[in-house]
Amino acid sequence: MAVFTPVSDDDARELLKHYSLGELISLRGITAGIENTNYFLATTQGEYVLTLFEVLTYEQLPFYIELMHHLAQKGIPVPEPQTRRNGERLGLLHGKPTAIVTRLSGGYEPDPGATHCTLAGATLARTHLAGSSFAMQQPNLRGLGWWRETIPKVLPFLDPGQAELISAVLEEQIAFAQSGLYGELPSGPAHCDLFRDNVLFDGTYETPRMGGFIDFYFAGCDTWLFDVAVSVNDWCIDRNSGAFIDEKLQAWLRAYAQVRPFTAAERQAWPLLLQAAALRFWTSRLFDYFLPRPAQTLKPHDPRHFERVLRQRRTAPAPALP
Template identity: 55%
Template sequence: MAVFTSVTLDDLSSWIKQFPLGKALSIKGIASGIENSNFFITTETGEYVLTIFENLTFEQLPFYLKLMRHLADRGVLVPAPVANIAGELVTALHGKPASIVSKLDGASQMHPEPVHCAAVGAMLALMHLAGKDFPLYQENLRSLNWWHETTPKVLPFLSDELRHLLCAEVHYQDAFDSTPIYRALPRGPVHADLFRNNVMFDGEKLTGFFDFYFAGCDAWIFDVAVTVNDWCIDTATGELDVARVRALLNAYNLVRPFTTEESVAWKPMLRAAALRFWLSRLYDYYQPRDAEMLTPHDPAHFERILRLRESLPVPPLTSDL
């Protein structure tokens, strides 16, 4: 992630004494993304990831960390949050909320084949089912309300054509949000940011999902759409790769069958997923924050994806296996 808050080894050595992890041996900033300050740390007991939260509050964080623990206890491959000696999962570092989680094995698969997409689809379905009885609730903080709040902040920077595209899609999603189909969609905790760089593989073996800090409660099919819009595309054009789409959807459907309502909502949700990330990238591009290492993403990538999802047919949720 972009490093907004600096942490030295001396800082870490003092702070980490409250955790049952032994002496801090090393710390290295992770330079990807733009939301939190992340670091790989090594202690006498192993390797971990330290996150300092730049936007989320002490009150919001228990939802994410307890969700990760809940999922891990039910067989979903996710990092395990580490509690301090007082049993707290979130403590202050440099005046900001911070947490430590276990480090997953493997590496991100940035050039996925259908076999990787199938593994992601199956684990995503397992994650959705495992979260059904999670007792805490928090809405998806980057859904419709946020779109309404953020759109006016980026409109002054856009051409007339892009302003029209953005406002028309928000209006379309408003209308779909009010339909009985949308209200009937199965819901629960979602990852909401399951891109290639948030999943680890060892060869063809999936070793874990991570970075749950955009998670919230939303329609499960929206989570599937976010995932397909990253894992199953030609990154140069945004066009869907049908073989990868089918691998992911078929694997998901075998674990948790899609509903009729989800089939109807599939194309609107692919559009919603594209809109969500186009808008967030527009905001981060035009309203940047100071950071030591900042890697803003190109908004045009999800603009292209949104145009394609609006204009072209998409593979259906289910097909003959």
């Protein structure tokens, strides 16, 4: 359940006085999600999502909120934070940072086909190019620094083979990040968590239409190739083995490259970035599984899934970028 802080109709009416979004029609809690309180908010002017942030602080939120606003203004299909009468896009409700964003159409596709992959790949490339003019800077907070801090905490829970693998990959990634090749990779604002459940589609399964990208609250500045690797490691794999499904992978990568062609440095770095993306989510799932936050009520994901993906990326040749 993702309604941790109750919001009444009267609360919503009072909040809407700070916006020019019309009068309240309805307010309905959203059960999906993990960390925030979310409501569908309908007004006389449109459909929105009201979010009360339960973990991120008021000071931590501007990067994410302003990035979404910037992308929406550039025509990227993302939830657009609405501007209050005072010119700001963040407020407070029941002491929690609060934002109202546009509600995107569609739903997520749990078993995407090649056409879904094509749409997602092209849209991510457009997102990267649109984000290149975004002025604010924030690193990927679940990047290398976080891996170096977190992996020692989960090592005691691993068997010797797992500990050897995760330690070896971490050392390789530390060396890679210090290399000249890494410095040549195009970078900028990145979603960093573009799993299939963070993309909405309209239409039918056979003829889908892009609804948009959601949940930017792991976004940060990173190499764009890392963002691609995170995505295809979820969108284009056999769930049981972690191996790539070539038709989906090629559809995804070709669509991306038609919008933003890959560079020579990216072609060379691709195998290491695929491993980095798998390491990031193996690490976070190990941490959530063995060291959950006291208030965490949802069942954590099985960390062995991304262990399988990482082992696949180290043993199977990386498919060449188009």
